[in-house]
Amino acid sequence: MARIDRQEEGEARADKVAHLARRYGRIRQEIARLKAMEQALTDAPDGQISLTDPDARAMATSARHSGMVGYNVQTAVDTETHLIVAHDETNQSFDRDQLSPMAAAARKALRRDDLHAIADKGYFSGSQILACHQAGITTTVPRPETSGSRAGGMYVKADFAYDPARDAYLCPAGEELAYRYMREEDGLRVGLYWTNECQSCPVRHRCTSGKERRITRWEHEHLVDAMRKRLGGEADPMTLRRCTVEHPFGTLKAWMGHTHFLTRRLKNVGTEMALNVLAYNIKRVVALIGIRGLMRAIAA
């Protein structure tokens, strides 16, 4: 504006000044809008705002920075009939709080006293595994390997063998890591184990950079040990899981289109999913017992 004031005179100058003043006003408005959004983002409890659907949230996917915003659909599928016996929709980006609610819902739907719930490693959570155990539900969930230690040639916890009789771990160098004390970690009580032989250990460079290697053991770790045993057995539960639960998901996605729900808001998405599950289950029952069988079952 100042440059135009110096260089030009008359009407042309007045037009340009008015034009620039309008643009300046628009920019100020946009800055105010973005500042308000920044404030709303700061105030949002989970640091997210979705303008298209206020309930949708960024989902954690295996593809990094995929920017997938949507919902997290949970299904429990019966291994015998391949019917979807329970489903739920959340906007939590992770699965680790879903194991016991879904297992309990599946058991209720199946009207069983016992249940073996198999889930992938995203569902691994000590508190959820314990909740299932206390409810009489057996769980098999692989523990995710979160540290990159194995890839870096370092020993991981799985390389340490637990001896229940001695309540001690045997390390790769053959030393016994004795129990020392309990402490709380992420809300779970864990015992600490170590040996005083680490300083003179020939493979210490593959084990620890500290004074000694410490191993933690959750107070209910026997549940995880039992799961590991089941996972290492002849019939691979994870293959059974894949063959059971992924197929209905694939079919439903093919029906619905791979990209999005037709509705918005969590409640509506729940209804949309329920209709799809109902349709899937009806088709599945027809395949199992035929239309006549289904009509007879409905009438009964």
Ligand code: SF4
């Ligand atoms: S550093 Fe300690 S715990 Fe690790 S292998 Fe050696 S003796 Fe065992």
